[in-house]
Amino acid sequence: MADRLPAVTPGIWRLLAAIPIGLLLGAFSAFGDGLRGDTPLHVVVALANAAGPWFVVAFAAGALQSRPLTGAGAGLLTLVLAVGAYYAGIYAGGHTVAELGRALAAWSAVAVVVGPVLGACGAAWSTAGQPRRAQAVGVLAGALLAEAVFRLVQHQFWTGIDLAATDAQVAVVDAVLALVAPLVLLRERRTAAYALAVLLGSVGATAIWGVTELARGAVA
DSSP states (O other): OOOOOOOOOOOHHHTTHHHHHHHHHHHHHHHTTSOTSSSSTTTHHHHOOSSSSHHHHHHHHHTSSSSSHHHHHHHHHHHHHHHHHHHHHHHHHHHOOOHHHHHHHHHEEEEEEHHHHHHHHHHHHHHHHHHHHHHHHHHHHHHHHHHHHHHHHHHGGGOOOOOSSSSHHHHHHHHHHHHHHHHHHHHHHOOOOHHHHHHHHHHHHHHHHHHHHHHHOOOO
């Protein structure tokens, strides 16, 4: 009798779920990026140009896993595939990217760093005790707050806020998500999560600025 193939465990299926999640995320960003700026769906254009959805999706992909190690793998797989799907979608829509190699390298490097961190945090939130759950949610909220701060500075908020502008819309969405995440995802230690978010948000805004400057010359 021929040997049977080994059964695919539930853990493998949960990890493989990162594949369609990442492809859909990249396709969404490419779709939104291709819309006209004056479309009634301007908020979709804004979110397609935002890192916030990528942060949330990497966290969610990790939350499907049974431990932080596989959560890190799921976050990595999700964001790396999303980067590839995004640029494939850009070209499928008839657009081009100047210095494609540089753009892929820059955003893939970001995916390799950010994906495992947020994926592991998602798994820690879904499996660990309260202290680690609070830390995990604090990291997610901090990442969202970092982009919100970065976008507000780009928007020069001290001169006034135009909610029709992409930067302002992204900042508002990210800030709301950062505020709501500890309230929804935690029952205890919310204050600790907010404190960590504020700390990481201030540091992360600088990091986002550096990555954006590195990749800015690569996109047509």
